[in-house]
Amino acid sequence: MKTDESGDVTSAVSLRGVRKTFGDVTAVDGVDLDVRDGEFFAMLGPSGSGKTTVLRMIAGFETPTAGRVHLGGRDVTRQAPFDRDVNTVFQDYALFPHMNVLANVEYGLKVKKVGAKERRERALRALETVRLEGFEKRRPGQLSGGQRQRVALARALVNRPKVLLLDEPLGALDLKLREEMQVELKAIQRQIGITFLFVTHDQEEALTMSDRIAVFNAGRIEQIGTPAEVYEQPASAFVAGFVGTSNLIEGDAALSILGRKGVYSVRPEKLRVDTELDAELPEGDHSATGTVAEVVYAGAATRFVVDLDAGGRLVAMQQNLQASSMDVLKLRDARVRLAWRREHEFSITGPM
Template identity: 70%
Template structure:
């Protein structure tokens, strides 16, 4: 973040499609040089906000500013932004170099200058040796990097990325997450990234906006969202949470209201743990799931709540219990997060469900 002027400022941004409100009065500022993610389930409004920033859709009301300039009514080609899509949209008959140089050619840049800039852009994504190949001769990860080079060669102030890693397999997606963050740091421009994958958002972002029903449910750093979710929806959608309603909170936590405890904050033991701020509850092991790096244990507490415990794969975790065993689940009061009162969300409940 290198500029005091926000790269993007959205004020009262609203988009209606007939009777459906896809974006509902969104106010948001995104800093210059920030890697910013918009996270949410399908239909939450995140992609519509991206399309509004790009100019592919016009808002019903509200405004969009790019570095202090109102671009709300400008056409997409008249905004200093560029977009990378999930399908990359490379021209199959062109070489990699010509694909990257295409935007410069459209802008009337001379052949020598655009070739030099295209080669520099390919070098920034470590693909200069692939310049003469066709897109069909590249791997999925290489095509993704070509799309990034083509989008950045025109030096946009903001780069918009619409789930660009969604078509990649797990291993390649994890590799590209690291590369994408490094490319953003090297270029120093603002990245706005849309995804429904919470792990991807947490891995890449400086800040994340969690969308739900066309609004921003919570805005913060990855650590803030995960450690201190502000609502039942965020607790369930960003990672997995054990959710305690008011009655269970009073019985098990000693306080009223809705609360959340992350699975890795719980411990399964044969005997209750003790200490200042430590609470324990008896229950029965329902399932033990081997995850490789960890062990997931599902326990039905006697108080009528099913909880999930995730522990690192070590001797203690392996010895924690088998199906049908009587155990105690313990936690520390400091790891209990109070949630804002809100109507339960079926999507959040589904995301939080572990059984």
């Protein structure tokens, strides 16, 4: 990771007070953000949260209503997209169907009037980076979804941008291929070392790939942190609910179970499901009794939806180390006790 003369980490992307309105609609409302040089950074949020609009302002496709956009310390707020040292990979890839793979990858260099020999060498190196050697003469229609995604990536990388912007590039892929491409993208980013700024609404995708995550909601950033920080220590009820399953203990239930008021949450995998309601608990553990309302068997794990006696509902997740589907399904309507370590509950604030 690069630093300046003072030793401070260089920001590849810096936003200050960025705001964007479309008529009476405020899409982005006062965003401050610093993305470090060489970082894989994800902007995560539901549809309409402002993350894609922020990406488009960084790329230059939209102009902020207020605020400044800096790339590598340079103010580019009013500069055209082609004057910015960034490239964008879109969800639909936007490949030219009449061109073969090599011509697609070379296209941006041809527009910049790079010589034919250098153009060919750089395009071949880019295809090697994304593991598509030997595919140069194929047309996009002859490729799988994952291969087309890598061609789009090579076409962006061949321009050697300082920042690569990715707008939900895996959204059109099936689950298995999407999981494979998550690993591929992270490996490629580590290999080439440039900044990746990745927009997604998929929580697992963001947690799997990113060095840090910004969680967006209603045009604002709710939290910025590492995947572990965002998941284990959510800053708000919205983050707790959006990044993973939200287990809220609040109101009278919090007072009854925890002995204090407030809003608290425990992740499903931290909860233990016990059918022996009176078994001794380890010192310092908290517990709550209730009735299993639903059992969701998902092969490797089972989710138990439990209506608490104290009010409210918690979801517990249990790995199926030995149990079969028949074993766990028998627990529907059973009386159980949920237990967890005190350090696994966290206090949260803010509306859902």
